[in-house]
Amino acid sequence: MRRMTWFNATSLTLGFAFLYLPMLILIIYSFNDSKLVTVWAGFSTRWYGELFRNEAFLDAAWVTLRVAVISSTIATALGTMAALVLVRAGRFAGRTLFSGMIYAPLVMPEVITGLSLLLLFIGIGLDRGIFTIILAHTTFSMCYVSVVVSSRLVSFDRSLEEAALDLGCSPAQAFRLVTLPIIAPAVISGWLLAFTLSLDDLVIASFTAGPSSTTLPIKIWSSIRLGLSPEINALSTLLISFVAVGVIAASLTSKRASLRRQAEERAAVAA
Amino acid sequence: MRRFALIAVPYLWLLALFLVPFLIVLKISLSDIAMAIPPYTPTLDLSAGWEGIKSFFAALDLENFEFLTTDDLYWKAYLSSLQIAFIATIATLIVGYPIAYGMANAPDHWRPTLMMLVILPFWTSFLIRVYAWVGILSSEGYLNQILLWSGVINEPLTILNTNVAVYIGIVYTYLPFMILPIYSALERMDESLLEAAEDLGCSRISAFWLVTIPLSKNGIIAGCFLVFIPTIGEFVIPSLLGGSKTLMIGKVLWEEFFNNRDWPVASAVAVILLLILIIPIILFQRNEQKQREAEG
Numbered sequence: 161m162r163r164m165t166w167f168n169a170t171s172l173t174l175g176f177a178f179l180y181l182p183m184l185i186l187i188i189y190s191f192n193d194s195k196l197v198t199v200w201a202g203f204s205t206r207w208y209g210e211l212f213r214n215e216a217f218l219d220a221a222w223v224t225l226r227v228a229v230i231s232s233t234i235a236t237a238l239g240t241m242a243a244l245v246l247v248r249a250g251r252f253a254g255r256t257l258f259s260g261m262i263y264a265p266l267v268m269p270e271v272i273t274g275l276s277l278l279l280l281f282i283g284i285g286l287d288r289g290i291f292t293i294i295l296a297h298t299t300f301s302m303c304y305v306s307v308v309v310s311s312r313l314v315s316f317d318r319s320l321e322e323a324a325l326d327l328g329c330s331p332a333q334a335f336r337l338v339t340l341p342i343i344a345p346a347v348i349s350g351w352l353l354a355f356t357l358s359l360d361d362l363v364i365a366s367f368t369a370g371p372s373s374t375t376l377p378i379k380i381w382s383s384i385r386l387g388l389s390p391e392i393n394a395l396s397t398l399l400i401s402f403v404a405v406g407v408i409a410a411s412l413t414s415k416r417a418s419l420r421r422q423a424e425e426r427a428a429v430a431a
Numbered sequence: 432m433r434r435f436a437l438i439a440v441p442y443l444w445l446l447a448l449f450l451v452p453f454l455i456v457l458k459i460s461l462s463d464i465a466m467a468i469p470p471y472t473p474t475l476d477l478s479a480g481w482e483g484i485k486s487f488f489a490a491l492d493l494e495n496f497e498f499l500t501t502d503d504l505y506w507k508a509y510l511s512s513l514q515i516a517f518i519a520t521i522a523t524l525i526v527g528y529p530i531a532y533g534m535a536n537a538p539d540h541w542r543p544t545l546m547m548l549v550i551l552p553f554w555t556s557f558l559i560r561v562y563a564w565v566g567i568l569s570s571e572g573y574l575n576q577i578l579l580w581s582g583v584i585n586e587p588l589t590i591l592n593t594n595v596a597v598y599i600g601i602v603y604t605y606l607p608f609m610i611l612p613i614y615s616a617l618e619r620m621d622e623s624l625l626e627a628a629e630d631l632g633c634s635r636i637s638a639f640w641l642v643t644i645p646l647s648k649n650g651i652i653a654g655c656f657l658v659f660i661p662t663i664g665e666f667v668i669p670s671l672l673g674g675s676k677t678l679m680i681g682k683v684l685w686e687e688f689f690n691n692r693d694w695p696v697a698s699a700v701a702v703i704l705l706l707i708l709i710i711p712i713i714l715f716q717r718n719e720q721k722q723r724e725a726e727g
Contacts, residue, residue: 175530269664276452
């Protein structure tokens with residue numbers, strides 16, 4: 161017996177208003193003509209124009225995009241491997257250390273991760289730049305990917321893979337033709353997670369970036385430290401809509417795909 | 432051979448980029464500050480052979496940790512981080528529980544949408560979500576404008592750059608971490624238990640306290656840890672919303688490193704922070720394990 165009482169309706173309304181109003185206000189005021197962010201002076205898209213003429217922001221966006229694409233792709237490969245190790249490899253020397261190193265970065269404060277990586281890069285004499293940010297982002301996001309993928313692997317019906325092997329597939333073929341398509345939704349959401357984590361990261365990037373490799377969050381940070389800025393509102397609106405469209409599209413397609421795959425899995429088992 | 436490569440590649444990556452950096456932090460926390468690049472001694476000189484290694488270990492000491500106990504800035508910052516994280520966790524629970532409860536009692540066909548609405552902010556930039564509150568809470572911000580206009584107050588409230596703003600920021604950004612585990616505990620709950628309690632003469636409110644709360648206990652505990660643990664080391668929220676009086680250890684570490692350039696002390700601050708975090712992390716894992724065993 162589910163009850164939709166006035167209490168539940170109120171708490172949901174207030175709760176979601178709390179979650180979404182701040183972002184809604186940010187979006188509305190990004191179309192404000194005034195330089196004073198909190199004073200409404202009529203509708204205008206001038207700050208979007210200013211934003212696209214601002215070379216520093218465009219450069220930072222380009223750096224961020226490259227770092228996010230490369231680091232999330234490597235992190236997805238490494239994270240999927242790590243998940244296979246955690247779920248499938250059984251016992252091996254140093255297994256406890258391995259799973260500890262997968263889970264520890266998830267709870268490690270960003271300031272410590274950033275500090276330790278910076279000290280490593282200085283210690284081995286690696287010049288800081290895009291490359292070091294990619295190394296840093298890959299390291300923490302591969303752990304998130306491996307958690308996402310291993311939760312899918314745990315619920316995976318291994319008899320499908322065994323059937324493929326019995327029917328003459330090599331282990332590599334069985335992985336490519338059976339395992340990978342089944343865990344693909346988890347791998348894709350792992351990639352998306354790694355991508356957004358990289359896109360979003362300020363603290364670790366600040367420690368590991370060099371002077372010539374300012375990412376978008378670092379650029380945003382240095383300008384909001386000085387106070388509100390209408391350009392940042394415009395930029396935030398673009399980022400929020402980019403993410404919203406992406407997440408909604410991804411969840412719709414993955415839902416459809418997983419329904420289809422479940423049906424196929426059932427059909428395969430029944431047959 | 433394939434199995435070996437599968438294990439070795441991620442293993443070596445994590446060893447080189449997670450474990451080794453951490454050992455370096457540990458080592459530097461035991462070193463002395465120096466006017467050099469890098470600004471600390473001793474540095475390990477392997478070319479000097481065994482003598483080099485011996486003198487390296489001989490030069491390590493606990494001086495920086497002693498320094499942390501003599502300057503009360505540090506232990507005050509640790510205590511105030513714990514306190515802020517604790518109060519913010521309770522506040523997040525109070526805000527999050529009714530939302531999770533409302534979601535669990537919503538009609539079935541609403542729930543996927545509600546779930547999505549809770550998760551969506553988690554995908555949007557953390558920095559931007561914190562920044563959104565600067566405009567709301569500042570003295571000429573939207574909140575003060577509304578309150579002044581409606582006549583509730585005559586003078587603008589000072590909220591930005593106080594601990595209150597930090598609490599609001601934490602509740603706002605960490606709310607999904609609280610809602611999701613509580614929601615999943617409430618959703619699994621057997622509704623007939625509530626009916627039984629009511630049939631046996633419980634009022635709705637006492638049935639809530641005696642049945643619903645205990646059954647969602649694991650969700651509450653998980654949610655609280657998921658908020659409490661990352662909040663202790665938080666840097667962005669206290670720097671952007673907090674004031675000069677807001678002491679949080681993540682901020683202290685950042686300033687020690689970037690402004691004072693005292694690497695050994697910054698490393699010692701990091702080591703102590705990790706030692707503090709170990710306790711809640713172990714408690715959290717034990718709770719998760721208990722829950723898994725109860726289900727399995």
